[in-house]
Structures are given as structure tokens and as C-alpha cells.
Amino acid sequence: MAHVYVGCSGxxxxxxxxxxxxxxxxxxxxxxxxxxxxxxxxxxATFYRLPTRKAAAGWAxxxxxxxxxxxxxxxxxxxxxxxxxxADGWRRLSERIVPLSDxxxxxxxxxxxxxxxxxxxxxxxxxxxxxxxxxHCFEFRHESWFVSEVEELLRAHRxxxxxxxxxxxxxxxxxxxxxxxYLRFHRGRxxxxxxxxxxxxxxxxxxxxxxxDGDVYAYFNDDWRGHxxxxxxxxxxxxxxx
Numbered sequence: 001m002a003h004v005y006v007g008c009s010g011x012x013x014x015x016x017x018x019x020x021x022x023x024x025x026x027x028x029x030x031x032x033x034x035x036x037x038x039x040x041x042x043x044x045a046t047f048y049r050l051p052t053r054k055a056a057a058g059w060a061x062x063x064x065x066x067x068x069x070x071x072x073x074x075x076x077x078x079x080x081x082x083x084x085x086x087a088d089g090w091r092r093l094s095e096r097i098v099p100l101s102d103x104x105x106x107x108x109x110x111x112x113x114x115x116x117x118x119x120x121x122x123x124x125x126x127x128x129x130x131x132x133x134x135x136h137c138f139e140f141r142h143e144s145w146f147v148s149e150v151e152e153l154l155r156a157h158r159x160x161x162x163x164x165x166x167x168x169x170x171x172x173x174x175x176x177x178x179x180x181x182y183l184r185f186h187r188g189r190x191x192x193x194x195x196x197x198x199x200x201x202x203x204x205x206x207x208x209x210x211x212x213d214g215d216v217y218a219y220f221n222d223d224w225r226g227h228x229x230x231x232x233x234x235x236x237x238x239x240x241x242x
């Protein structure tokens with residue numbers, strides 16, 4: 001049965017102290033506290049460096065059954081290698097996060113490409129063919145990628161086109177390329193939050209529609225004063241997933 005997983009892009013934010021994390025709660029208990037409210041998280045740390053197996057085992061232990069970790073692929077693969085040699089890079093990461101796989105808590109793999117990486121169908125096809133089966137999703141941040149040929153490449157490999165709600169990139173589309181969906185909410189900072197109740201209701205309607213085909217993963221990005229947590233909780237309530 002399809003499910004909606006709503007969470008945040010990371011959990012280790014100092015500005016969540018006294019806003020979401022209770023005063024005096026040690027950072028080693030933050031993930032456990034987070035997992036008591038939301039059932040998924042997007043791990044940004046894997047973008048910057050490979051985690052140790054010990055760290056991944058700690059993440060698995062701190063979260064309940066059914067919790068899901070989406071992991072962000074290394075910037076070395078997306079920004080430096082630009083999707084070359086992804087199989088070896090993914091193998092290195094997957095070896096480190098075996099505790100998540102063993103616990104049944106490993107979710108999608110996010111491949112976020114840099115803004116100056118223009119469309120390259122051959123490079124994308126090479127990467128897709130080299131990657132082992134998993135829920136891979138791609139966040140393109142240059143306009144040239146948003147064409148039907150790229151969508152067909154993703155469909156052929158059951159990879160998802162990430163829906164990134166970001167005002168400065170209005171060229172992004174809501175075209176789905178597989179039976180599961182990956183959303184990232186990137187709106188700018190605001191005193192009362194990034195999203196109004198009306199906007200969240202609008203998104204909840206879309207999510208409910210997509211659930212008819214398969215799972216939906218939705219993540220609110222780091223923001224001012226920890227609004228992401230409240231907005232994730234509210235969207236989860238609206239679609240009945242939290």
C-alpha cells in the first residue's frame with residue numbers, strides 16, 4: 001500500500017534548539033527526538049563526506065521501525081565527477097550505510113546536480129545504467145534538463161525526477177517519471193514560515209493524487225527558526241501520513 005513520508009532535509013541544526021529540541025537535550029539525542037515526530041529524514045551529511053558504519057548504525061538504532069532515511073549522493077560524484085564513475089562511488093557509500101539497509105530503513109537516493117551542469121543525455125544514461133537497483137532520484141538545477149528525452153531516460157530506469165519547489169527555478173516541472181514521487185521544498189525564509197496554510201493545502205491535494213500510484217517522499221529544507229518541522233508535520237496531517 002502506498003505511503004507518504006514527510007520530513008526535513010537534515011535534523012542537526014543549532015537553530016532548532018529551544019524551537020523544536022527541548023532546552024538541555026544533548027545533540028546525541030536529537031535524531032531520536034526528531035523521529036518521535038516525523039517518520040523520515042533526508043541525510044545531507046552524506047553529500048559532504050562518507051559516514052562511518054558506526055554513525056549509520058547509530059542512526060538506525062535511534063529511530064523506530066518504519067523510519068526511512070533518504071540519502072544524498074556525494075557531491076564528489078555530482079559536482080566534481082559530474083556523474084562519471086558513479087558505480088564505484090555509490091558502492092563506497094552503500095558499504096558505509098549497510099546498517100540502514102539491514103534495518104530496512106534505507107529509502108531513496110538523491111542525486112542533486114549543480115546549477116552549471118547542463119544537459120548531457122549520454123552522461124545521464126551512462127550513470128543510470130551503472131547504478132544498481134534502488135530508488136534513485138535526480139534533482140536537475142539547470143533549465144536544459146527539462147525536456148522529454150531526459151524524462152524518457154529516467155522512465156526507462158524507473159528513476160524519479162525530483163520536484164523542487166523553488167521560486168528562482170520556475171522552469172522545473174511536476175512531470176512524473178516513475179510510480180513513486182520525491183518532493184523538496186526550498187522556499188525562502190520568512191518570519192511566519194516558508195509556506196502558508198493555503199499553499200500546504202494545495203500541495204496536499206497533489207500528494208493525495210500521486211499516492212494513487214505509489215509512495216511519496218517529501219522533505220522541507222533547512223529554514224529560519226525551524227519552520228520546516230512545523231510545515232512537515234502540517235503537510236503530513238493534511239495527507240493523513242503523520
